[in-house]
Amino acid sequence: MIIRTNSVEETIELGEKIGLSLKVGDVVTLNGDLGAGKTHFTKGIAKGLDVDDYVTSPTFTIVNEYSGRIPLYHFDVYRIEDIYEMYEIGFEEYLYGQGVCIIEWSEVVKELLPKNTIDIVIKRIDENTRDIEIKSDREFCIK
Template identity: 75%
Template sequence: MKTVVTNSERETFELGYKIGSILKKGDVISLNGDLGAGKTHLTKGIAAGLGVEDYITSPTFTIVNEYMGRLPLYHFDVYRIDDIYEMYEIGFEEYLYGDGVCVVEWGDMVEELLPKDKIYIYIKKLDDNVREVQIEGLEGEF
């Protein structure tokens, strides 16, 4: 496990950018942390690192947003999922085993659906600007 401390939104974005730049087809990220910890902000950096130029928003009510970059990015927010079977109804497996990268905010809530070899990221808010980001399962420099 690697732990990175970021001291601003910009540094959190930059960490995400570095992560996104080394992701490959089929990578799945389980992104976890309390409300307001910075999950969507890190995802914005991941998207930029994948070459996505669109504005990134949290798919809180739509469950998934799709973006095109050097690889497709499938951004899930499963916070409002009441039943894990809702994931099947939106075709989660097609995204999971598709040609892109999946970022699943609140991934712990659907842990049993995620592959064992996923990338696990936990963001902890230390104060207004400081975040501790723990990363498991990602190889490379970031």
């Protein structure tokens, strides 16, 4: 399914709708070029999970943790050079823990991800427009 958003606000709103449907143990991958809107989409997911904190990209910290109705673990693995670095930060504990994981640049750790991962690809069309492709066996109420 591909959904077009025409503003940052619409991208966040779509993320929120996805976030409302997520449950403990869900893993969401976000892929797209730099500036595609992955962090804005994550802000929406966080909103759907009732996270009150300000959401930022964990580019230099690898993972940010947020409290909400379900804990949110937001990964940015862009700077990971070796997949074993993920084991060092306790990735499996997050992945199979009591929260939702969002993983930006997930291609780097693809072999570590569960089969039922929700894959989302964001393509920047122009300054405001994004095509957001959701690949999942699950249905989401996003109308």
